[in-house]
Amino acid sequence: MQNLGHYDPYGYSENESDNASDGISVSSELDGREVNREDSKQVHKDDKLTKKYGIGARLLSKMGFVEGQGLGRDGKGIAQPIHAEQRPQGHVGLGSFIGDNRKVEEAENLRDTYSSSSDEFVSHSQVKFNASKTFQLNNNINLKFNNEEFNLKFLKYKDKLPSEIVQKYETNKLQSNQKTKLWGSLSDLSNLYAEVDTINSKLESLNVSISSYEQNSLKIAALLSEYHQDLKLLPAILCNNNDYDRNEISFKNYLRTILESVDSDELTDEIVSRLIMERYSTIPNEIFLQVTEEKNLIFTELQYIIMTFPSIFQNISKTLNYSQSSLYNVIVPSMRNLWQSLKDADIKTVDLFLFLLGTYATVFESIKIKDYIENNIIYQSLYSIVSDWDLNDSYTKYPILKLSKSYWNEDLQQLLLENYRSHCESFNAETNSFLSKDNRSILANLIPRQDMYKATSIYIVPKLKQSWNLNVDILKEFETWNDNFFDNTVGTFSFVSLLVNFQNALPKEYISSWLLCILNELNKLLFEFCQYSNLEEREHIKAFAAWFLDKLNADYFDLETYIPAEFDMCFEFIESLSESDLKAIHNKSLELPTNIL
DSSP states (O other): OOOOTTOOTTSOOTTSOTTOOTTOOOOOEETTEEOOHHHHHHHHTOHHHHHHHTHHHHHHHHTTOOTTSOSSTTSOSOSSOOOOOOOSSTTOOTTOEESOHHHHHHHHHHHHHTOOSSSEEEEOOOEEEOTTOEEEEOOOOEEEEOHHHHHHHHHHSGGGSOHHHHHHHHTTOOOHHHHHHHHHHHHHHHHHHHHHHHHHHHHHHHHHHHHHHHHHHHHHHHHHHHHHHHHHHHHHHHHHTOSHHHHHHHHHHHHHHHHHHOOOHHHHHHHHHHHHHHHHTTSOHHHHTOOBTTBOHHHHHHHHHHHHOHHHHTOOSSSOOHHHHHHHHHHHHHHHHHHTTTTTOOHHHHHHHHHHHHHTHHHHHHTTOHHHIIIIIIHHHHHHHHHHOOTTSOGGGSGGGGSOGGGOOHHHHHHHHHHHHHHHHTOOTTTTOOOOHHHHHHHHHHSOHHHHHHHHHHHTHHHHHHHHHHHOOHHHHHHTOBTTBOOTTSSHHHHHHHHGGGTTTSOHHHHHHHHHHHHHHHHHHHHHHHTTOOHHHHHHHHHHHHHHHHHHHHHTOOHHHHOHHHHHHHHHHHHTTTSTTOOOOOOTTOOOOOOOO
């Protein structure tokens, strides 16, 4: 559209006042015509024109439109506005042509305009007429195809098409819409036959698999029948312990035959599975678990099978294959009798269980049951025992406590520590009933050492100091000493008897500090006594000191392990008691140990 500046033929310009003075005109040339402002105002005042165009005339005039001329830059657009028409049917959609067959012809001509003889753009169109002569044209997606591909598909599926269609195509009498439909049919045929080819290929592969399976089944039967008698004899051989070595050699030869003659893991899996069930499923439980010369014959054979066929038993799938399932079915029923009674089992049963689980771990791992046994069976048994265990009772009441620390997870260790803390808190130094030596060893092995020291420090150390103050008086013991009678329930050795209970519950350095205090008290007594005694009295206290030191070292603590230098020094000091120039070796400022950690 031309740029007409301020030209406004209908006088609708917002830049001009309606009260402009008469006689002032602005002229411009449009298509050879002159229009002045007075004429524009006259048009504006024309009610008919206002009713006819309304606000639209104002907008069009600002863009240069003149009544009677066409729209657009070149004036070739429509000159009359589009009139609204009410549709006779409420459900007729946009784009329909009503009551005008001429427009149907225009639509067909428009479609033919976009058709070509080589690369054709054919719109999927449907022309429908109803009782009201309504024509509906639905333009969907344009489909492009080339003649070369079309011809190839036509020739490939020509014999599958109706003869009438073939004849029209070959004589080039197909209309565009028919050709489009034919193209769609050829594409569908192509896809259909591709699927048929895929199905035929799968059927062929399936037939090969069936044939292979039948051959493998015959091969399995032949291999099993060859050693069937030996397999059946095994239970009797094990029960009578006769000629097992010959049978074992025959069995291993059989395994090597399978390994060398079968090249399929699936077939090997089936053969080994049937072998396991044939050979072991009928063996009595007591024979199955029997251990002789530190080995179990059944588990040893099973371990050999697993080592011979690693690809089968190293199956990483969550489910067991045939061989693993058979192995599970012959092992678990026998082992279940062991683990179901672990809590109350005797030492022999626990030792057998631990031996099998440890020595033949490969067997249990191959059927994915080792973790289950450890995390469920063993854990539950231990948890139940620790919850009920009175630490004053010997651990031999629960042999399963012998399990190595690797089976004790953090929860079990924490539970045992709480049990130990309660025991320490309720400990009575006067009754001296703390823990047996074996129980101390078990706890020291299972409870984290620093946690055990901390619990002992909180609850036991104050009671040790109390016992020291009540019992340790070496002078009184010397005065009442009789080497023919000894009572360790009173005096210094009452404290020593108490201290010895905590050899695993207290750090070695802390025990050494207490022993050093005892020797220091002895050295102090010896030095002070000898200052005011005669030779005979010195010999008497010398005998007491030698007895005291020997009793402490032999019956309670190995002093050469705890305080070797101080022990030797004390021994030499006792030997020198007869000398006149005796020198003190005790420490006057030595105090009792306080802090453990």
